[in-house]
Amino acid sequence: MELMINTLTLTARFTVALLIASMGEMFNQKSGIFNLGCEGIMSMGAFLGMLVPFLYGGAGTVPGYINAAGLIAGALCGALMGLLFGVVVISFRAPQGIAGIGLQMFGVGLAGTFFRSYIGGTQSITGINAKAIPVLSEIPVLGPILFTHNPVVYIAYLMVPVAWYIIFKTPWGLKIRAAGTYPKAADSLGINVNKIRYESLAVGGAMAGFAGAFLTLCQAKMFNAGIISGRGFIAVALVYFGQWHPVKIFLGALLFTFAQSLQTQIQIFVPQFGYYEFLTMLPYILVIAVLAFNRKSNKFGPAALGKPFNREQRV
Amino acid sequence: MENTEIRELKVRHITKRFPGVLASDDISLTVGRHEILALVGENGAGKTTLMNIIMGLYKQDSGKMFINGEEVNFKSPNDAFDAGIGMVHQQYMLVPNMTVLENIALGMKSCWKGTWVDLDSVRSKINEISEKYGLVTDPDAYIWQLSVGEQQRVELVKTLCLGAKFLILDEPTSALTPQETDELIILLKKMSSELSIIFISHKLNEVKALSHKVAILRHGRVVFEGNTADYSSKDIAEMMTGHKVNITENNEEQVNGTPALTVKNLCVKSDRGFYALDHFNLEVNAGEIVGLAGVSGNGQRELAEFLNGLRKCESGTYTFFGTSLANKTPGEIIASGMGYIPEERNVEGIVPSMTIKENLILKDSESSRFSSHKILKNKIIENYAEEMMSRFDIRSPHINFTAGSLSGGNIQKVILAREISRKPRFLVCVYPIRGLDMGAAEFIHRQLLELRTNGVGILLISEELEEIMNLSDRIAVIFKGKIQKVLKKNEANTKQLGILMAGVKDDE
Numbered sequence: 001m002e003l004m005i006n007t008l009t010l011t012a013r014f015t016v017a018l019l020i021a022s023m024g025e026m027f028n029q030k031s032g033i034f035n036l037g038c039e040g041i042m043s044m045g046a047f048l049g050m051l052v053p054f055l056y057g058g059a060g061t062v063p064g065y066i067n068a069a070g071l072i073a074g075a076l077c078g079a080l081m082g083l084l085f086g087v088v089v090i091s092f093r094a095p096q097g098i099a100g101i102g103l104q105m106f107g108v109g110l111a112g113t114f115f116r117s118y119i120g121g122t123q124s125i126t127g128i129n130a131k132a133i134p135v136l137s138e139i140p141v142l143g144p145i146l147f148t149h150n151p152v153v154y155i156a157y158l159m160v161p162v163a164w165y166i167i168f169k170t171p172w173g174l175k176i177r178a179a180g181t182y183p184k185a186a187d188s189l190g191i192n193v194n195k196i197r198y199e200s201l202a203v204g205g206a207m208a209g210f211a212g213a214f215l216t217l218c219q220a221k222m223f224n225a226g227i228i229s230g231r232g233f234i235a236v237a238l239v240y241f242g243q244w245h246p247v248k249i250f251l252g253a254l255l256f257t258f259a260q261s262l263q264t265q266i267q268i269f270v271p272q273f274g275y276y277e278f279l280t281m282l283p284y285i286l287v288i289a290v291l292a293f294n295r296k297s298n299k300f301g302p303a304a305l306g307k308p309f310n311r312e313q314r315v
Numbered sequence: 316m317e318n319t320e321i322r323e324l325k326v327r328h329i330t331k332r333f334p335g336v337l338a339s340d341d342i343s344l345t346v347g348r349h350e351i352l353a354l355v356g357e358n359g360a361g362k363t364t365l366m367n368i369i370m371g372l373y374k375q376d377s378g379k380m381f382i383n384g385e386e387v388n389f390k391s392p393n394d395a396f397d398a399g400i401g402m403v404h405q406q407y408m409l410v411p412n413m414t415v416l417e418n419i420a421l422g423m424k425s426c427w428k429g430t431w432v433d434l435d436s437v438r439s440k441i442n443e444i445s446e447k448y449g450l451v452t453d454p455d456a457y458i459w460q461l462s463v464g465e466q467q468r469v470e471l472v473k474t475l476c477l478g479a480k481f482l483i484l485d486e487p488t489s490a491l492t493p494q495e496t497d498e499l500i501i502l503l504k505k506m507s508s509e510l511s512i513i514f515i516s517h518k519l520n521e522v523k524a525l526s527h528k529v530a531i532l533r534h535g536r537v538v539f540e541g542n543t544a545d546y547s548s549k550d551i552a553e554m555m556t557g558h559k560v561n562i563t564e565n566n567e568e569q570v571n572g573t574p575a576l577t578v579k580n581l582c583v584k585s586d587r588g589f590y591a592l593d594h595f596n597l598e599v600n601a602g603e604i605v606g607l608a609g610v611s612g613n614g615q616r617e618l619a620e621f622l623n624g625l626r627k628c629e630s631g632t633y634t635f636f637g638t639s640l641a642n643k644t645p646g647e648i649i650a651s652g653m654g655y656i657p658e659e660r661n662v663e664g665i666v667p668s669m670t671i672k673e674n675l676i677l678k679d680s681e682s683s684r685f686s687s688h689k690i691l692k693n694k695i696i697e698n699y700a701e702e703m704m705s706r707f708d709i710r711s712p713h714i715n716f717t718a719g720s721l722s723g724g725n726i727q728k729v730i731l732a733r734e735i736s737r738k739p740r741f742l743v744c745v746y747p748i749r750g751l752d753m754g755a756a757e758f759i760h761r762q763l764l765e766l767r768t769n770g771v772g773i774l775l776i777s778e779e780l781e782e783i784m785n786l787s788d789r790i791a792v793i794f795k796g797k798i799q800k801v802l803k804k805n806e807a808n809t810k811q812l813g814i815l816m817a818g819v820k821d822d823e
Contacts (some may be wrong), residue, residue: 171427190393
């Protein structure tokens with residue numbers, strides 16, 4: 001029982017970074033851009049999330065607005081990196097896969113370099129702490145799982161319905177979907193496909209940067225060059241996993257983090273289980289397995305994903 | 316500009332170049348109030364390019380455009396919509412995974428309310444248009460659920476919802492069944508009492524039935540303009556192609572060849588899991604053309620794919636010159652002498668991003684003729700490609716241009732050149748002239764008849780009864796995966812075939 005409650009509590013918290021990043025990646029992909037650089041953007045976001053409070057108060061407590069500034073700095077940097085990626089893949093029509101790998105290495109490398117020159121060694125910050133909500137957190141079982149987190153966690157969960165609303169109910173979402181599925185049709189209706197793609201890259205980048213800042217500010221309370229450790233790539237995989245639908249992506253993120261939390265808890269609660277390497281592999285195997293069996297049903301996927309738009313190109 | 320009537324649309328001296336092609340060459344045209352102008356011309360003549368310029372999608376290199384005498388300069392389709400011009404593209408501009416409602420909302424800026432889309436206003440607009448013109452659509456259906464004919468109705472409704480008073484229709488009938496075409500012609504005639512229309516087509520009976528004026532484009536130039544009523548279809552056809560047009564007909568006696576291709580009790584599943592072919596039987600002899608008539612979607616695609624090894628059968632036999640080819644690989648089937656002109660010429664027939672010469676040797680790149688020790692013999696391939704270009708009249712500036720940049724007719728000629736020059740024993744042709752102009756169609760038909768004379772058996776799958784009647788020795792009618800009836804050429808008439816295609820068995 002305790003193992004399960006612990007696992008679910010951890011799941012609720014650890015999902016957040018993945019969830020926000022994959023929501024952001026969903027916006028990219030819905031508009032037709034495949035951004036493998038998510039990992040790099042998250043790295044820079046994570047670094048800035050650390051840097052802002054660290055410069056203000058070192059390891060000590062800092063006012064809440066400074067922490068918020070850290071999150072915002074991460075998001076702004078992410079938006080800029082998204083736009084930079086846009087210049088490369090939209091305006092110059094570079095192949096998106098390769099450019100994305102470039103952005104990933106650029107972001108991770110840059111964050112590591114800045115970290116060495118501005119922070120130096122391993123340092124920690126106080127960050128944003130979890131706060132149990134009075135009364136609600138007293139509810140047995142559900143209380144600790146749902147109501148013992150830091151405020152950003154709740155904001156992140158709110159992003160799922162918000163993203164759903166934006167994609168399916170707003171004019172902007174309509175344009176994003178058209179641009180990612182059949183850009184020629186959008187173009188024929190006077191919609192500026194490339195502008196929409198830039199916009200969604202900025203939004204997607206901001207969310208990835210925010211997710212990175214969340215990792216340092218709310219989860220790890222420290223930074224190191226490998227802090228993202230593949231979460232950016234998992235976020236990209238989750239978008240496929242969730243078939244470009246916010247709710248399915250959310251479920252995918254939960255499932256993945258659940259598997260991950262479960263394996264850490266098994267290691268704690270069942271130390272005599274010797275093959276922990278296999279447990280660590282579990283979440284990744286899960287993603288690959290689901291993706292492998294998921295291939296057929298992409299009727300609602302963005303058909304123009306990965307293809308640069310060129311009005312005068314014939315066929 | 317908004318809401319003013321378009322009394323006259325004039326383009327003057329429009330010129331537009333694409334790399335290697337002069338698509339519009341000093342074009343001047345005028346369309347008056349409530350007038351229907353038919354713009355005819357062969358593929359690649361520059362009709363679509365000109366329309367894209369009018370819509371503000373392409374920017375002309377030089378030339379001007381006037382509405383009611385005032386010069387206009389459209390920078391995007393939005394400007395064209397505001398001026399009341401709307402276009403239905405040949406390739407429908409509908410997003411498949413969105414509903415009809417959403418597709419129309421995408422263009423109706425008046426329903427964009429910042430944080431939400433006012434779908435109710437779109438719905439009432441659709442209802443208004445539907446009622447006015449009798450265009451019935453289901454606003455909540457997804458585009459991928461609709462048939463081609465329904466999609467076209469949606470396109471028309473969309474264009475009208477966006478406030479078009481001047482319609483441009485780019486080959487609106489090319490994907491429609493004969494009945495749908497007739498309905499559309501009647502509808503457009505009715506609409507012309509309120510709208511002006513530019514109608515692009517190369518089906519001259521439609522041009523005659525619908526238009527007031529006709530303009531003929533050839534190689535990017537207007538070569539003729541006049542009143543439709545003053546000229547016969549034959550006159551227009553000759554001006555369009557630049558030479559006399561003869562209808563290609565198979566007038567030769569049927570030869571009694573040996574059985575070339577026999578399928579018996581064939582059961583093949585479609586992508587959606589039901590039996591597209593259900594105990595299907597057919598026999599084609601060497602030296603004869605068998606036309607397979609039927610409304611598309613009755614198993615033709617699955618049959619063609621099965622015969623060429625692209626789809627497996629559940630049961631049944633497939634004998635090809637005495638050997639069984641059932642469920643063999645495409646490579647084995649090609650090696651036994653099968654030629655194939657597939658339905659989707661752009662994606663199945665060629666690799667669009669590869670050059671013409673590469674596409675021409677696609678099936679033989681491993682043969683000793685074109686390669687030695689796994690290295691391609693470039694010089695020989697180039698000579699061969701040059702020869703094919705002239706023999707099959709493939710119009711392109713160079714053999715190193717990508718095949719995808721060619722017009723539909725020229726792509727079809729590349730495919731035909733590749734298949735015929737391999738000297739096949741049999742040829743499966745699926746909709747070989749769909750969407751092609753008369754010149755290209757005539758050329759392709761002549762090639763098919765020549766193959767027949769040389770003793771090749773041909774299975775001709777088509778929806779166009781005229782094509783089937785003109786070319787076939789025998790005609791088989793397919794309906795719901797079964798052969799309805801097989802008729803000799805001289806026994807068949809259009810009316811009877813139409814009835815059989817609709818699923819009625821005649822037992823006369």
